[in-house]
Amino acid sequence: MPKTWRMPMLLAASYYFYMSWMPAFILLIIGMTLFNWLWGNLLAKAGEQKKLFFALGIAANLLCLGFFKYTNLLLDSIASGWHADIILPLGISFFTFEFIHYLFEIYRGNKPMKSLVLFALFAAFFPTQIAGPIKRYPDFQAQMLAETKLRLSHFDEGIPLIIIGMAKKLLLADNLATFVQMGLADPHVYGAPELWLFAYAFAFQIYFDFSGYTDIGRGSAMLFGYHIPINFNMPYIARNIADFWHRWHISLSTWLRDYLFIPLGGSRNGRLATHRNLFLTMALGGLWHGASWNFLVWGIYHGLALILHKEFTLWKETKVALKQALASKLGNLLSILLTFHAVCIGWVFFRVQDINQAFFIVKRMLTFSPLMTKLEAGHLLILKPELPVIVPVVIAMVAFLLAANLPVSFASERGWFRKAPAPLKAVFCTLLILCMITFMPDKNPPFIYFQF
Amino acid sequence: MEETPKKQSLIRRLCGSTLLWIVLFLIAFDCFLISVRPLQYVQVRGLLTADQEPLNDKLESLYSAINKPNMIILGSSLPMHACFEADWLAANKPQWPTNYISRHTGSEYLNSLFSKNFAQPIHGYNLGMPACMISDSEEIFKDVLAHKIKPKILLITVAPRDFIDNMAQPVGNSRYSRFFADRRDGLNLSLAKKAEENTEELLNHAWRFFKVRADYSRTIEFIVCSSLGRASNIFNAATGRGYKRDQLSEITQGMTTAPYQDPEPGTRSASDDLVVYRKRYLPFNEKRLSTELNHLNALLAMARQNNILPIVVSMPIHPQNLALLSNLEQDKTFASIAQVCADNNTRFINLSDSNNYANNDFSDSVHLRSQASKRFFDELISALETDSTFSPQLSQLCSNNSKRIASK
Numbered sequence: 001m002p003k004t005w006r007m008p009m010l011l012a013a014s015y016y017f018y019m020s021w022m023p024a025f026i027l028l029i030i031g032m033t034l035f036n037w038l039w040g041n042l043l044a045k046a047g048e049q050k051k052l053f054f055a056l057g058i059a060a061n062l063l064c065l066g067f068f069k070y071t072n073l074l075l076d077s078i079a080s081g082w083h084a085d086i087i088l089p090l091g092i093s094f095f096t097f098e099f100i101h102y103l104f105e106i107y108r109g110n111k112p113m114k115s116l117v118l119f120a121l122f123a124a125f126f127p128t129q130i131a132g133p134i135k136r137y138p139d140f141q142a143q144m145l146a147e148t149k150l151r152l153s154h155f156d157e158g159i160p161l162i163i164i165g166m167a168k169k170l171l172l173a174d175n176l177a178t179f180v181q182m183g184l185a186d187p188h189v190y191g192a193p194e195l196w197l198f199a200y201a202f203a204f205q206i207y208f209d210f211s212g213y214t215d216i217g218r219g220s221a222m223l224f225g226y227h228i229p230i231n232f233n234m235p236y237i238a239r240n241i242a243d244f245w246h247r248w249h250i251s252l253s254t255w256l257r258d259y260l261f262i263p264l265g266g267s268r269n270g271r272l273a274t275h276r277n278l279f280l281t282m283a284l285g286g287l288w289h290g291a292s293w294n295f296l297v298w299g300i301y302h303g304l305a306l307i308l309h310k311e312f313t314l315w316k317e318t319k320v321a322l323k324q325a326l327a328s329k330l331g332n333l334l335s336i337l338l339t340f341h342a343v344c345i346g347w348v349f350f351r352v353q354d355i356n357q358a359f360f361i362v363k364r365m366l367t368f369s370p371l372m373t374k375l376e377a378g379h380l381l382i383l384k385p386e387l388p389v390i391v392p393v394v395i396a397m398v399a400f401l402l403a404a405n406l407p408v409s410f411a412s413e414r415g416w417f418r419k420a421p422a423p424l425k426a427v428f429c430t431l432l433i434l435c436m437i438t439f440m441p442d443k444n445p446p447f448i449y450f451q452f
Numbered sequence: 453m454e455e456t457p458k459k460q461s462l463i464r465r466l467c468g469s470t471l472l473w474i475v476l477f478l479i480a481f482d483c484f485l486i487s488v489r490p491l492q493y494v495q496v497r498g499l500l501t502a503d504q505e506p507l508n509d510k511l512e513s514l515y516s517a518i519n520k521p522n523m524i525i526l527g528s529s530l531p532m533h534a535c536f537e538a539d540w541l542a543a544n545k546p547q548w549p550t551n552y553i554s555r556h557t558g559s560e561y562l563n564s565l566f567s568k569n570f571a572q573p574i575h576g577y578n579l580g581m582p583a584c585m586i587s588d589s590e591e592i593f594k595d596v597l598a599h600k601i602k603p604k605i606l607l608i609t610v611a612p613r614d615f616i617d618n619m620a621q622p623v624g625n626s627r628y629s630r631f632f633a634d635r636r637d638g639l640n641l642s643l644a645k646k647a648e649e650n651t652e653e654l655l656n657h658a659w660r661f662f663k664v665r666a667d668y669s670r671t672i673e674f675i676v677c678s679s680l681g682r683a684s685n686i687f688n689a690a691t692g693r694g695y696k697r698d699q700l701s702e703i704t705q706g707m708t709t710a711p712y713q714d715p716e717p718g719t720r721s722a723s724d725d726l727v728v729y730r731k732r733y734l735p736f737n738e739k740r741l742s743t744e745l746n747h748l749n750a751l752l753a754m755a756r757q758n759n760i761l762p763i764v765v766s767m768p769i770h771p772q773n774l775a776l777l778s779n780l781e782q783d784k785t786f787a788s789i790a791q792v793c794a795d796n797n798t799r800f801i802n803l804s805d806s807n808n809y810a811n812n813d814f815s816d817s818v819h820l821r822s823q824a825s826k827r828f829f830d831e832l833i834s835a836l837e838t839d840s841t842f843s844p845q846l847s848q849l850c851s852n853n854s855k856r857i858a859s860k
Contacts, residue, residue: 020647152465152469152471155469155471156468156469156470156471159470159471159474160470160474163474389673389676389677389680389682389683389684391682392680392682393676422467422468422469422470422473423473425470425473426470426473426474426476426477427473427477429470429474430474430477430478430481433474433478434481434661437661437662437665438665438668438669438672439669439672
């Protein structure tokens with residue numbers, strides 16, 4: 001295909017992809033694209049009015065996002081039960097953040113994109129349109145302008161990524177989802193160990209669900225010769241909560257750092273201001289996930305955890321013995337386990353929409369009370385033989401994932417899969433395809449992050 | 453000389469391509485599945501995998517046969533068992549595997565009777581299928597004709613269940629209808645369909661494993677459920693339909709395909725069988741009877757149009773089984789069948805209440821044991837012999853055939 005046709009064709013395909021969900025919303029994405037492209041060009045030439053133009057541009061984007069996302073929360077807060085029939089457009093949180101990033105960068109002195117087609121493609125690029133990763137335009141623009149040809153090597157890299165992503169979603173996340181759903185349907189009957197098990201299962205479900213989507217997106221982009229940055233870097237081997245946010249949903253956490261935490265003042269204005277900024281950034285980050293109190297609580301929980309970690313780090317500096325102990329192998333392992341469990345508690349708030357119920361579950365998990373909910377002597381409820389086979393299968397799966405988390409991560413860190421010979425990689429991918437097709441559930445829930 | 457390095461680098465590039473290796477492995481795996489059909493060695497109660505579908509085997513071997521049969525036997529598992537049992541006994545109880553019952557296409561004993569009593573070379577082909585309704589038989593026969601196979605005789609065996617089974621799927625949705633629907637040749641892609649439906653259609657045609665994936669998942673699910681003694685899903689768990697550990701032995705039995713042995717009388721428990729048949733028969737489904745009679749009518753008409761001689765024979769069944777139907781219901785069923793046969797100028801031989809069969813002749817309430825199967829075919833031939841018009845008709849049909857072969 002001639003080079004001049006490639007971008008318009010890719011744009012048309014991306015719009016067609018978006019329209020396959022709900023055609024009317026294509027007008028929204030086209031409208032926002034036109035506005036931000038024009039506004040970006042005006043902002044670049046605004047001179048003294050730059051700050052005002054910038055603020056108006058950001059406000060317009062936030063208003064649009066807020067209307068679709070938070071109107072119902074607002075109405076419900078005013079009067080319980082008030083509700084408006086507003087459908088949340090797919091991917092709006094992601095492409096709005098890309099637009100805000102664009103305006104920020106123009107405001108900071110970067111050049112606006114001249115080509116409307118390229119700008120539209122930046123926002124609508126189908127592999128990342130629905131659930132990210134949130135792209136950065138200078139990097140993506142460079143790739144769009146570069147000469148890209150159809151190459152077998154792109155397929156060799158892209159197809160295994162797509163297969164791995166699909167296996168994460170269909171084989172692991174969706175089977176774990178059935179188990180999590182069963183547990184959270186009536187958490188009151190379960191004891192602490194069972195609730196921890198559900199939390200572990202959800203931790204892996206959301207990881208495989210979201211990182212699976214990202215892998216599919218990255219793989220699809222790679223088929224066209226585009227390299228999308230990674231969004232996950234083995235988050236469950238994080239050594240502390242700050243480390244976790246360097247490894248989890250990287251494109252969002254860096255966006256929040258660059259366009260919320262730093263503009264709020266970052267860590268430049270002393271300890272208290274830093275804590276305030278951390279708290280606000282994470283609370284708003286939580287709310288970004290959805291118009292629901294549980295997401296706000298999840299964000300606040302992570303904000304507080306980050307503050308606590310920062311204070312602990314400062315305190316630790318004065319305790320040499322403790323510092324050495326934590327730097328040891330055992331210390332590292334304990335740090336990883338502690339961080340993982342702290343993250344799991346956070347996931348309860350993320351998953352359980354009823355905030356009272358979420359607090360109830362967390363209370364049981366933390367107090368280990370009751371330790372066992374016995375229906376029959378000597379039995380954890382979850383091991384009752386009357387429960388379906390998915391229960392022991394998932395328990396085994398979670399146990400394996402917990403045990404394999406570290407070795408797999410080390411293997412991944414060393415790039416064992418990437419460096420393996422092609423036939424070996426193909427055997428692995430073929431086995432994944434066969435397992436996926438055999439064991440995927442009859443009904444597959446949509447990706448969790450599609451709702452955001 | 454200069455082109456060699458280029459070629460080498462291309463080969464090396466192809467060998468280093470993960471994508472090509474994946475495609476290669478998937479094709480190889482599919483070829484393995486098609487040639488070995490591993491699930492035929494597994495026996496799971498309530499699950500008939502595509503690898504085990506006897507209709508597929510029987511039709512494939514019929515269509516690929518060099519010597520096409522001149523008699524087709526249609527019906528349910530009753531004639532299927534009878535042909536197998538009689539042939540097995542006539543062949544002096546050879547070591548045939550148990551799962552061969554549903555794949556046995558011969559009717560050697562019946563052929564020998566035709567040869568002995570009518571001096572005609574009849575080569576019968578047993579297309580009896582488990583739980584086959586008359587509407588299914590019609591569909592099977594349509595497929596046979598569509599493959600340009602025109603026998604001289606069409607032997608249709610019937611029993612009351614074939615017309616009124618309450619447990620049977622509606623016409624057009626039976627296991628055999630679905631088999632034919634799935635087996636259709638062309639790709640049925642359409643813009644009117646959803647993208648996922650088209651993808652499914654394409655993958656079903658392109659990749660055997662995708663088509664039979666549910667068989668594998670259900671078999672593995674059964675093995676896991678049985679090993680752990682748990683139900684497969686929440687619904688089954690709630691309704692107490694969990695798999696039990698003792699069922700695991702059934703799978704291994706299926707894998708060994710032990711040699712067939714004549715079952716003891718009532719091995720399949722006639723009383724259990726009667727409980728099931730009560731559900732099949734009652735309440736008496738007149739609407740289904742009428743529908744199936746229409747299909748019988750169509751089947752006979754189709755045979756007549758193709759100059760095929762149809763014979764309808766009602767199989768002997770256990771008196772207790774027959775007694776599940778009231779006299780009125782029995783009369784209505786058999787009188788209607790007889791009427792349809794008469795309308796199509798077809799011979800109807802009713803052996804359903806024959807006095808020649810005792811309790812010991814049935815392995816359950818419907819299936820004949822080996823000696824009784826031979827006796828059934830003897831009785832059938834005797835009934836045909838008493839009909840003075842049959843022998844000349846048969847001779848004429850066979851001579852037409854010989855003349856046609858000679859003229860070719």
